[in-house]
Amino acid sequence: MAETRRRFDPDFRDGAVRIVEETGKPIAQVARDLGINPGTLANWVNMARKRKALAIGNGVLDADERAELARLRRENAELQMRCDVLKRSLVLWVTDTTR
Known part of the structure; x- marks a missing residue:
């Protein structure tokens, strides 16, 4: 049977990433608290870090x-x-x- 995918709005994603970055809690723990897959949250965090790195540049x-x-x-x-x-x-x- 086909599995339905949950959709998360951008505000929820940004909030989840902010929780990981500001609290320093492990991704797995934050994902468990929010009721989402740890791999999904890890992807969001990685994408946010890449966007931040591109925005800042390497300074050279x-x-x-x-x-x-x-x-x-x-x-x-x-x-x-x-x-x-x-x-x-x-x-x-x-x-x-x-x-």
Whole structure:
């Protein structure tokens, strides 16, 4: 006979994963408490960890990213300098017109 599969909404999944991560309890114990299969919960936890790792990245920049970062820093410094020049010229203009 065909077995029917239980469906869990995303909130339940996220809550179960959060329980495992925040309490430090074993997956098997949390699964038993929630009445779900430990393998299912283990899959959810692994998927959540992979998503988190992809979102964070490994913290190492490759050559292209380093070059872009250097370019953006130079551009940012130039734009800040232009902004400062404009601010100073505005102050001079305002003080000159108020006299």
